[in-house]
Amino acid sequence: MLYIEETLYTEQMLTDHPVCRLSWLTHPGTTVVAVCTKDTAAWIAFCLLMKRTQGTVVPLHPDLPEAGARDMAERAGCDFLIYGDFQQPVRLTQAKPRPGGLIQFSSGTTGEAKVIHRTWLSIELEVTAYNQCFPxxxxxxxxxxxxxxxxFGLICGVMATLYRGAVPVILxxxxxxHVLRVCRAHPDAILYAGPGIVYLLSQFKQQLFAVMISGMTLPNSWFEAIQEVTDYLLQQYGCSETGCIALHPNPTxxxxxxxxxxxxxxxxxxINQPAELLVESDGTWTGTKDLVGASENGELFFFSRLDEMINVSGLSVYPAxxxxxxxxxxxxxxxxxFKKSDRLQGERVCVQIVSSATEETLRSFCHxxxxxxQCPTDWTFxxxxxxxxxxxVSRIRLGVTS
Structure with a gap:
């Protein structure tokens, strides 16, 4: 069972949901459907249906405009697009047969987002391994x-929780x-949220039981603020092609x-010579484009995106x-x-900043x-x-457009 806000849904309620009896979904196991909806209960019920029937589903961010959702659905090779209303799907070009699973798009921070297809079996292997390491x-x-x-929300937040027999609360x-009120109502639950939200929560100084963060490397000031108000701070790391790669029970x-x-x-x-992290899954090695160093005991440390590192006259600068x-x-x-090309140095350090301080003050502080x-030479306020x-944030796009 699970909660969506304060409403409890049992397994039977999700199985009997109207989206599980759609007249147009005659062969779910061979159908590819993109879903863009704000109806969380309908989306979760439909996703679990497609998993049971080995169909293929493409989750799209619910705030996408219809034209953008259609573009992404067509890029993913979908048969149908659900835009809000499950009863009136948009019929698209018939998709090529493929193993059932989840189609997602890469983050797009280093260029155009890629279409990535993962089978339900690979996701089940990820969830099993994830729960083995869940501390x-x-x-x-x-x-x-x-x-x-x-x-992060669907596989690690919802599916992994259901798999280990616990109860997710989807907000x-x-x-x-509101998030803090829910945390008070569920004092023994772990919060899954983006780093930005968790940092904002830390400013209220309410003690949190446990937090899982993912998605971006935090500034150290954010990390310390979150650590101060959290009994158990966990961090996970992954990429779109393979899902979650690493889990940290107690990052320092x-x-x-x-x-x-x-x-x-x-x-x-x-640690002294980081290199691109390579990951093997199902016999295939994938480059993450992340510069990572491993300690002697196997702990992984992130330094930079490979294509975001700045080379100033042969010296490496990590944006973080x-x-x-x-x-x-x-x-x-x-x-x-971020970086821009420089005729003399190869690349130069640039910064886009929201600040009330003057450029002169900040330049002096950096020096x-x-x-x-390492000091920025280009400043944009x-x-x-x-x-x-x-x-x-796409540092690559900033380097092109700034």
């Missing part, structure tokens, strides 16, 4: 304060005060992303190192560091805390840093 009691429920159209409203820094799950093989660099310094200041609200090659629909 809290298996009866621990989950508060899912992130989109269930994304694998449709994620204002900080924001860069500590965990230990590899047992169903995967990984190859990484060292520069952002961490800037975000120490109370007058800096946001900062994103006091960073090596010369904005009122808001534009983000992708998933809440992430």
């Amino acid at each position: 809290l009691p298996h009866a621990t429920g989950t508060i899912v304060a992130c989109p269930t159209s994304h694998s 449709e409203h994620t204002s900080p005060r 820094t924001a860069q500590a992303i965990g230990y590899p799950l047992p169903h995967l093989q990984t190859e990484a660099g060292t 190192d520069v952002e961490d310094v800037l975000l120490r200041r109370a007058d800096v609200n946001e900062a994103v560091v 006091a805390h960073l090596a010369p090659h 904005v009122t808001e840093i534009k983000k992708l629909p998933n809440g992430k």
Whole structure:
């Protein structure tokens, strides 16, 4: 069973949901359906139906406009698009037969989002391995304060919780005060949420039982603020192609992303010489495009996206190192560091920043805390840093458009 906000849904209620008796879904096992809806109960019931029948489903963010949802559904090769109303699907070009599973899109932070198909079997292997490494009691429920159209919320937040016999609580409203009220109502549950939301929650100084963060490397100031109000802080790391790769039961820094799950093989660099993390699943090796170093005991540390690292005259600059310094200041609200080509140095360090401080003040601060090659040379002051629909920032796009 599970909750959606305060409404309880039993397994039988989800199985008997009207979306499980749609007249147009005559052969679910051979049908590919994209779903873009704000009706969370209908979406979860439909997703579980497609999993039972070995059909293929494409979850789309519920805030997508219809034209954007249709474009993504067509790119994924869907038979149907559900846009809000399950009773009136949009018929698309008939899809090619494929094994049943989940089709998702990569984050798009390093270019155009890729279409990624994962079988239900691969997801079951991930969930089994994930729960083997889950460090809290298996009866621990989950508060899912992130989109269930994304694998963090759907697979790790909902499916893994149901698999281990615990109860997920799926939130449709994620204002900080509402999330905190739900946490008080479920004091023994672990909160699954994006780093931005959890950081906002930390500012209310309400003690939280347990938090799982994922999706981006936190600035150290954010990590420390979250750690201060959390009894159990966990972190997980993954990529769209293979799902969750590593889980950390007790990270001591924001860069500590965990230990590899047992169903995967990984190859990484060292702490002193990080390299692209490679992951083997089902006999196929996948490059993550992340610079990762492994300690002697197998703990993985994230340094940078491979294509976001900045090479200044042969010296490596990791954007997070520069952002961490800037975000120490109370007058800096946001900062994103990225690169541009430079005729003399190869690449130069650029920053887009939301701050009330002057450029001169911030330049002096950086020179006091960073090596010369790490200090930004290009400064752009904005009122808001534009983000992708998933809440992430594309440093690659900033380098092109700024």
